[in-house]
Amino acid sequence: MSNEWMIYLLKVSSVQAIFFLFYHLLLRKETTWHVRRGYLLTTLLISWRIPLIEFPHLSTIQEKIPTYSQNTIEWEYWEEPIQMLSTNSPDIDWVFNIYLAFVALMLIKMLISVVYVLFLKAKSKKVETYQQQVVYIHPSVHLAFTWGRWVFLSPELLEKQERREIILHEFVHRNQGHTIDLILSEIVCAWLWFNPFVFFHFKAIKENHEYLADQGVLSQGVDELSYQQLLLNTAFKTSFWEVHGFGNSTIKKRIKMINFSNNKNYWKWGLLLPYSLLILWLFSNNPIVFAQHKGETHVEQLGDSLFTKIENHFVERKGTGSFESLNKGELDFIFPLDNPEISSGYGYRKHPFTKKKKFHKGVDFKAPKGTPVYAVEDGVVIAISTVGADGKKKGYGNFIVIKHASGYHSMYAQLEKFQEDVLKGKKEIKKGTQIATVGSSGQSTGPHLHFEVKKDGENIDPMTVLKKK
Template sequence: MLQYILQTIAFQLLFLLVYELFLKKETFFTYNRAYLLLTPVLALLLPLLKIPALQAAIPAETFVMLPEVIIGGNSAEIASRDLAATPSQVTPVINWWLLIYGGGFLFSLGFFFNKFRILRQLFAHKPVMTTAEMKIVEVPNSRLACTFYNTIFLGAQLSEKEREQILSHELVHLKQRHTLDLLFFEVLRIVFWFNPLIYIYQSRITALHEYLADAGVVKNVKKQEYFQQLLNSAFNTEDISFINQFFNHSIIKKRIVMLQKTKSKSTSKFKFLILLPLMLAMLTYVSCSEDPATSQEEKELTAQEKIEKIEAIFGDGTNLTSEEREEIKAILKTVSPQDLEKYSKRGENVQVQKTSSSMGDVPFAVIEEVPVFPGCEGLGSNEERKNCMSEKVSEFVQSNFNTSLGKELGLKGINRVYVQFKIQKDGNVELLGARAAHPALQEEAERVVNLLPQMTPGKQKGQEVGVLYTLPITFNAGE
């Protein structure tokens, strides 16, 4: 979920940057309105899309975990601790993130209903004109001028000339249903109250509504008179973000500047084509990215579920349909070779395509000739060199890891660290990243992996290639 939220915010930020840099100053107001309404929805949907064709075109690097390295304890002790933490004995943990989100959601919802309370006070005044399409309500002792859906609110203190121009302006808001746009962003503000970009989106479309309405008015009114009206009118409005307000301090100047702009050239519409490569880049990123695994057990569970699904499709192993075979092929592409070694069903000859990335990097699990750790050169088989590699890496990490960190940091219990690295084509180790609950543990794991010696590089089809690893480290800091 966190990855989805971060991707959504990142995509919305990119869309907003495109608007600010290329589209904001153009006079294609209708196109810009569509852009501002469409792009936040696209940002919500794109992280959910994973296109197989893009995954095949740019294969993702696959990291397979090395055996777990135990520091400061033994595997039996840690296993017994994990086993002791059964669901029946675990004390329920309060989900603080959910509580914070719920609190923000309820506050935003309450703030929204308070705006409706203010709006109801305006509706309490009697309308002075009602038709099938609109209603005009006069507000006593006020210079208010705003619109909500099909109702226009006008202050009783406005002069006749002011009313005439303001009414023309507000009718554009009414006919183009600008209120629906603002209510749409109000809903987004409630659900995604923590996302500041939603507020920026709403601000931008509010200004755009005013540009649209002003453009409609000056078709029938002289611009200079309209400018004078904007500058001389008093400002007295309620702060309700989902009504269209004629008098708005923050955008009066922008409205005047936009009214004086020369109409944008038709060729400027090609700027909207920036969306195509931008969306393609987003889809490629989403299709080729994977959620990081939190444990080896989770990965094995996922693989087991895939294997069980294959078995369910096979049934008694006879008379498979073409659709069933295609589904099996799709599943097999996501199952590692080790899992397939465990799977054998009624003589079916199942092949798995082993792919390498465009950079020539392959996972440790499928490499034909694994990298050789110093001291493992004399072993004959690939499997023996794999096991020796795992043992040597484990011994190296155990002997070099600073076990005094537990006391220095005041840590207790089991602390897990995950490190990703690559043995390059020249045999040198390249650190790709690490994650741990405590930054100091992450730094220590990175330091130790950077100390790994140069190795004999791995080979695939006779050529030296980079080989990818994920190393789980379990640090037992004690009680």
């Protein structure tokens, strides 16, 4: 499971980095502070959701699956057969354990900060200030900072002439709930500590909070020039524990933004929609291709479009595909493998990736890569699908569908390669003929054969018809 989680984290990090680059290149000089706040927080959080979204790829495949007069089957490719074997190597587990150790350290550091603020509040003196607003006074506080609904001040600040402006600044942080943004951002930073862009993102959120607070102070009638002078005169080092402090942003940037004329280029925000759709298409989970085949619509799982470029194509069969030369007697299905060993049966099971209860429409047989796969009965090959050399795609991977008499169809998936005569167009297959070899193509964590049987278009438990050779 650790390798799947690590792949997911890499996708989340990639989405977050792309969203941040859009902000850095186009939006960081915009003066729409509240909109910027919404963008920074939303994109940081939605980066976790996008890799889990099933988003339809809207292109259409026009290749044809050959049809026959005997009711060509319509296979449903929604089910994702998975070999329930662990292939996590010790190296991967060690890396994952190191990753979790750093996550734990960062979360512990964050928890210590919260405990310290609670301790500070308990030891502080409660004082009413402007408009009966409550603040907390403690000698260890450097000037002023805000955490949640609590504003902390140093005793010296109450004696300063410019205390009103500083307190108003902290009240803006409190009233706009900036601490919530920072807590969520720090949690994300803890889980994505290996990604430098997430810390740039966090820094941008904090800077934007300061711009919002400065704007809030000036909107209450404070003189702009005197406020800028106050910023320059505030020689201040922020305490390690302080979440929002009056002097904790770069003074030069804040003064520059105060003097910035309204910079609202709405065309930049207009680019966000196609940009977001592109990210969604690239990183969404299991994009679907709608393929039109002679008036029928088949839906196929194709997998992650960025990390695995699918080269899925159907090999068109030659001829009409008649059953006249096949055995029309009683069907007697054999096992598709020698010495079969079942690793996942037919019916409902807990999906290893989504952890949701899902119906498994076939049987998984565990076998070494290269093990011969045999046709379970006489039949006609009606479809072959290949996914390319790397074989690490989602869905069924390399598979073959054979139509039998009496309304039966069998499908053999996750294959390594097909027999040459089958690949070159052999239609009629006799029972026991080798058609392919076991592989691990498609969504698979180990070599196995995923095998399905349909009767009159409905999936049935393959074990009810299989007999050993």
